[in-house]
Amino acid sequence: MSSRSSPRDTIRLTGLTATGHHGVFDFEKREGQIFRVDAELTLDLRAAGRSDALPDTVSYVEIAELIHAAITGEPFDLIEALADHLAREILATDQRLLAAEITVHKPQAPLAQTFEDVSVTARRDRSDLPAAGDHATDSVSAAEPGPSLDPEAAPAGEVTAVLALGSNLGESAVTLASAVAALDRAEAVRVLRASPLARTSPVGGPAGQPDFHNQVLEVSTTLSPHALLACTQAIEQDHHRARGVENGEVRWGPRTLDIDIITYGRARISSITLQVPHPRAGIRGFVLVPWTWMDPRAQLDGTPVAELARQAADAKSVERLESVR
Incomplete structure (x- = not known):
C-alpha cells in the first residue's frame, strides 16, 4: 500500500x-x-x-x-x-x-x-507567483521574509520594521507629524527615517470621504511584534481612533489615524490580531509609492517595492507633498 x-x-x-x-x-x-x-x-x-x-x-x-x-x-x-x-x-x-x-x-x-x-x-x-530572491539587494528592508515568529517573543536585538500611517479626518498632516513624534518617544522604538507625506484618494469604503494623508516609516525596535502593535494602537487611541463597528468605525471608512505594521524584520507572523508582512501592502499604492520615496531599493516578499508600486491600481492617485524629515 x-x-x-x-x-x-x-x-x-x-x-x-x-x-x-x-x-x-x-x-x-x-x-x-x-x-x-x-x-x-x-x-x-x-x-x-x-x-x-x-x-x-x-x-x-x-x-x-x-x-x-x-x-x-x-x-x-x-x-x-x-x-x-x-x-x-x-x-x-x-x-x-x-x-x-x-x-x-x-x-x-x-x-x-x-x-x-x-x-x-x-x-x-x-x-x-514570482520566485523570492529574483531581485538581489543589500538594502536593510529588502531581505526576504524568514520563518514564522512567535509574536509574543521579544527579539534578541533591535529589529527594523516598516510602518504605514494614514489619516483623513481633522488636520491630517499635523496628526501624522504628531504620531511620528509619539513613535520616536515610545519606549524601545526609534524612528530611523520617514517618507514625504502623500495625498491619496480613498480606496474602498463609503463614497464621499475626504482624501487621505499617508506616510511610511522605518523604525528600529526591541519590542515583540504584539508589543509593537500595542504601541501603535495606543498612539492611534491617543489621536481619537475608535476601533471596531461597535465603536462606530466603518470598515475602510474615514479615520483620524491608522498605523499598520507592514514588515517586522524578516519575520512571518500570522495571529488573530497581526499578519506580517501585511497581506494587502503589495497592492496598495498609498503604501508602496511613499515607501519608494523613503527607500528606492526596498523589497517586499522578494519583489522590489518600486515594481509593485508601478502595478498598483491606485498608484496614479498618489500625490507627493513636502518632505517632513
Whole structure:
C-alpha cells in the first residue's frame, strides 16, 4: 500500500458580495454594480485539526477582507483581471496556501440577452507567483521574509520594521507629524527615517470621504511584534481612533489615524490580531509609492517595492507633498 501524500484540504468562501466599479464601460465605473466572489483555497489542515488552534490555519477573516477590498477598490476593466489579481494576492498572504481558485460573478453584466450570471474562474498555485530572491539587494528592508515568529517573543536585538500611517479626518498632516513624534518617544522604538507625506484618494469604503494623508516609516525596535502593535494602537487611541463597528468605525471608512505594521524584520507572523508582512501592502499604492520615496531599493516578499508600486491600481492617485524629515 502506498503512503498517503500531503492532503489537499480546502477552505471555501462562497458568495462574498459587494459593490464594485469594474468594467470596460464608463457607466460601469461611474455607477458601479454588484459583484460576487467564491474562493476555494487548497492547503494542509492536519496541524489545525490536531491543535484546534487558529495560528495553525489560514484566517478566512483576512481572506474575506482582502476580497472585499479588491471588489470595492480601484477598478479593473475585466473580471478576468480581478480574478487573477485575487488568486495571486491571496496566495501571497500565506505560504501555507498551495493553490487558490477564484470565481468572480458579474450578475448585472451589460448584456442585451436574458441571463442569470456571467462569471470567470482563475486557478493559480504557488508556481504562478514570482520566485523570492529574483531581485538581489543589500538594502536593510529588502531581505526576504524568514520563518514564522512567535509574536509574543521579544527579539534578541533591535529589529527594523516598516510602518504605514494614514489619516483623513481633522488636520491630517499635523496628526501624522504628531504620531511620528509619539513613535520616536515610545519606549524601545526609534524612528530611523520617514517618507514625504502623500495625498491619496480613498480606496474602498463609503463614497464621499475626504482624501487621505499617508506616510511610511522605518523604525528600529526591541519590542515583540504584539508589543509593537500595542504601541501603535495606543498612539492611534491617543489621536481619537475608535476601533471596531461597535465603536462606530466603518470598515475602510474615514479615520483620524491608522498605523499598520507592514514588515517586522524578516519575520512571518500570522495571529488573530497581526499578519506580517501585511497581506494587502503589495497592492496598495498609498503604501508602496511613499515607501519608494523613503527607500528606492526596498523589497517586499522578494519583489522590489518600486515594481509593485508601478502595478498598483491606485498608484496614479498618489500625490507627493513636502518632505517632513
